[in-house]
Amino acid sequence: MDLHTVEALRSPTTRAELWPLDAGDAILSGGTWLFSEPQPGLRRLIDVTALGWPPITLSDSGIELAATCTVAQVSGLSAGLAASHPRWTAAPLLHQCCTALVASPKIWRTATVGGNVCLSFPAGSMISLLSALDGTVTVWRPDGTEYVVPVTDFVTGASANVLAVGDVVRSVHLPAAALTAGTAYRKLAPSPLGRSGIVVIGRRDIDGGLVLAVTAATVRPYVFRHPSVPTSDELAAWHAGIPEGQWTDDAHGDPDWRRAVTLVLAEQIRAELS
Known part of the structure; x- marks a missing residue:
């Protein structure tokens, strides 16, 4: 246009x-x-x-993705990391989250991490990835300073975030500790080619702790952390604590559907990662 x-x-x-x-x-x-x-x-x-930001920087501390890194480049990391960083067992999740963005290969080769994060849509695929893997966002300020904020604090609502006028997202970071975890991924949409209505991702850390991230179903990311695999009752109690007005209400799914099915998918993930 x-x-x-x-x-x-x-x-x-x-x-x-x-x-x-x-x-x-x-x-x-x-x-x-x-x-x-x-x-x-x-x-x-x-x-x-x-x-000229390098799209991907790998280090002992994890993965830095420039704001200009494309969705296709993120997807390609999944296969590449299997050979270069076999301990990063969460690598398949990078491609899985890219598939939550229903788009043509042309869009994948053009759409960027920074754009996806800055739009702060509930169904933002890169927001799902960052939420599940303790991702942070680095923001440049006009005065020459910068700050780093967890994506769960960066996104404050549907199409809302902490950016002030003049702020520029420089990059996002996925820590190595989270990348060494086992993961489980669930996504549902109201139609085969529709926007994601619910994305639930589980992560089982090497210390036995479980992390569960809910996106798309809610207007901002919600993350549940437990030092071990929680019971069904503990999971249900956390789910019940998500405020009523935080469930997404749009053409891609009613809040009641999102609320009910999110718990079903979360229980599936809890069982899979037990």
Whole structure:
């Protein structure tokens, strides 16, 4: 879609050239959502791909994914890590979460981690991945400082997050400790090619603890942590504690359906990871 209100395109090559930014500016990376519908308040596009961030950085501490890393590159990591980092047994989850984004291969090759996180949609596939693996988001501020925030605190609601005007997401990080876990993945949508209505991911850490992440079904991520495999009653009690108004209500599923089926899938995962 043509964005008829856009008057300028900037392609900064250094961090200092990113700013100033105001409410009429938009960060452009993949642009798959930006160009999908009218953006009447938009005046400038700031193309961050010219900054040349390495899409993927592997280290002993885990995986850093640049905001400009594409969904296809995240998916490709699953197979590559099996050979290069066999201890990271959670590697298949990277591809699995990408499949929660129902899109063509062309979109996969264009859509980015940063765009998915910044849109903060309940069904954000990268948000599901980060929630399940203790992912954090690094944000650059216009004053030259930066901060790191867990994705579960970054996303505050449907299409809402902590970013202030001028903030730029630089990267996300998946810690090595979470990557060494065993995982289980469940996704449901109201139609075979529909947007994810419920995503539930379980993680069994090497110390025996269990982590359960719920996304898409709720307007923001909810994560349950237990030092061992919880009982069905403990899991149900946590599920019951998710506030009534936090269940997503849109064309892809009613809140009552999401609430009920989330518990069914969570119980399946609890049994699988026991």
